[in-house]
Amino acid sequence: MSARQGKGTVREKEDFDADAAAEILRNAMCGLGTSEEPIIDVVDSHNNAQRQDIAVAFKQSYGKDLIEELKSELGSNFENTVVALMTPPRLYDAKELNKAIKGIGTDETALVEIMCSRTNEELEEIKAVYQQEYEVALEEDLDCDTSGYFGRLMISLVTGGRDVDDTVNDEDADTEAQELYDAGAGCWGTEESKFNQILCRRNFNQLNRIFEVYEEKFGQSVREAISSEFSGSVQDGYTAIVDIAENKPLFFAKRLDNAMRGIGTSDDDLIRLIVSRSEVDMEEIRTAYYYMQPEDDRRTLREAVASECSGDYKNMLLALLNKDD
Template sequence: MPGTVFGNEDFDADAAAQTLREAMCGFGTDEEPIIKVLDSHNNAQRQEIALAFKQSYGKDLIDELKSELRSDFENTVIALMTPPRLYDARELNRAISGAGTDETALIEIMCTRTNEELEEIKALYQQEFEASLEEHLDCDTSGYFGRLMISLVTGGRDEDEDVNEYEAKADASELYEAGANAWGTEESKFNQILCRRHFNHLKRVFEIYAENNDQNVRDAISSEFSGNIKSGYLALVDIAENKPLFFAKRLDYAMRGLGTSDDDLIRLIVSRSEVDMQEICTEYYFMQPEDDRRILREAVESECGGDYKNMLLTILNPID
């Protein structure tokens, strides 16, 4: 199943730009047309709308939106207006800048993007921040987790979708020998296999591991590792087994407990809106206890408010 946001079949960049300008003219801002325009076009079309806006009115659309909007609604609008890989680059920079590191954001982006996407992210990161992503990751992360990030940023995952049964059995055996059956865990072997093999291959490796041993790979990782490296490895297991479920769990975590992690919620919904959000919504529903299930829209509605809530709900249930 695809995402929830699609290209507008009746696309007219000039008309959309005019609607946005009129929404921001005069006293106050009319947020409803902004929501309708942005959520009824895909990202590529939004870039054309931004160009048409600049050509027609001599102003930068994103600058205009920033001057008119506030808080989480503004952040969601800017996320929607930013090309996907540039948005990833900026989110990675946000995660490693300032006091502390947002390891969950690093794990989410670095573990789920393709080789091609990572190459684009690295180029845009260099252009935007005048430093390489690898250098910043190396400076801001350390230990086993730092090595995981460096392994991932190289973009060296095998792209052959076919699974070789012999090689899968060999990798399952090597993971066991490097972890549960070793005098101390060989982290480099976990890195080599989890960061370089195709996810189809990894899924079969994990099945074989569970068939041949008294625990599964998830249990082995949980017993052998701790902290951020454990979270990173478990994320890779989740992604190999069911990527939409991985994102559904991330959305659930962003809205659990006291307060909502709005940065995570915005990034997750916007970045998957054109990719696999329909599948994520399905997984979100079925991952919950049978007697207490709610759809993702209901969760967002209970956690968010105002135009911010309306924007997210429209992304999840787009305008025809």
């Protein structure tokens, strides 16, 4: 298991038996009523690749589509969480992007979260899956549904043009810190294209060096400059890139906190965040979540979720967050 995989709270199950897992799920859905606990146990104890094998074994053994069976037996946010977990990661991203674009209004929060945080390789896979699933290019849908500076940001990101070389060039950092200043705080108006060019194309190590040089030279952070030069969704997008470059787990921790703040819980956001990061970096996100709060009023991510959710939905999310935080 790679170090990257080890940062997730959901991991590959040893001694994996797809047929046995499929049988447990079938038995949980047979007869009067549904036994939710075995479903939670099976889904939580296998990673996504293994869940795909379980779905194949289920169809081979019982002649039924597992996701359709789960949908017919479960309901509400518990159903949404289980179905999300049974969906391949990049297909899930594509479905969430389509929902953000095609729903009532545009869900800029979901667009920013996915488009700003996925790697070039992941974006290429998302685009291919999106095309196959919806018979239209993701770029075309984004172009039709977003506009202005935010639309240009989405199009810049969907090209997947970020540098893959993680090396840092101090001379370039000095030059581009100056260019950002000249495009924003150092001129009348704002040259948005320069922010796009640098924030959407430089690797995150290089961006961090640019941000350091910017603050050293001009006495304010790039985040502060973005806040003063932009507003609305494009400000959120640029700020997200800065946050991800500086501390990706903290970016997701803040997103989780936002999903649970205020009146009611944004369950769509909560499900997407926990499901999509459960195998990637949820261990680090849990730690970031705890330490981002005031020292005298800290609670774990599990405690926060437990206070906001209920029933089998809560139990499923808590299982994904694991018990050792």
